[in-house]
Amino acid sequence: MKIIVIEDNPDISEIMDYILKDEGYEVISAEDGTITNSFDELKPDLVLMDELLPGKRGSEWCQHIKSTPSLRHIPVILVSTMPNLEQLAQKSGADGFLEKPFNISSLGALIREFAAKKNNF
Template identity: 50%
Template sequence: MKIVVIEDNPDIMDVVDFILSSDGHELIPCNDGSIAANLHNINPDLIFIDEFLPVKRGSEICKNIKANPLLQHMPVVLISTVPHLATIASQSGADAYLEKPFELSDFLAITNSFVKV
């Protein structure tokens, strides 16, 4: 599975990279959300987006993805420490959310829930 991870914390990106690589997935990392302009070419199976990014909120990136007919089929998971993440995820059209700090098992469960059989 090809997974885009938009996360500005290098420690979290390292952990996510280790988890995904160990589980046989291809990680495409981005630390600022700029990759969103190229998602139609990348065609990821799953996108994880941190809510707090340097330039734009993850929920805004998610809204843009879900408003684009060419991208809206791509599952998006918001990840953050922000309060009321469930509400923010729902309002942005995210397919799921994951609160930080997260357990390895929770991260893998969400990832595997989007695996195409």
């Protein structure tokens, strides 16, 4: 399973990368949402996206993904410290959300849930 982590904080990105690779996932990291322009070639199975990115917010990138026919099937999880993250996720069409700070088991469980959904299709 290929996961794209879009996170501008290098420490958080490194932690997520380590956790996910340790779980056996292929991980591609990016600092901003412009990587979404390469999704047709990269073919991610899941996207973990920070809300507070430079330039456009994660929820704006999520809306872009969900409004693009060739990309809308890709699950997107918004990750943030924002107090209204659940509402942002719903409004942007995200498939889920994860509040920061998160613990390793929460991240692992969320990813396994999406991996199980993917394997059921």
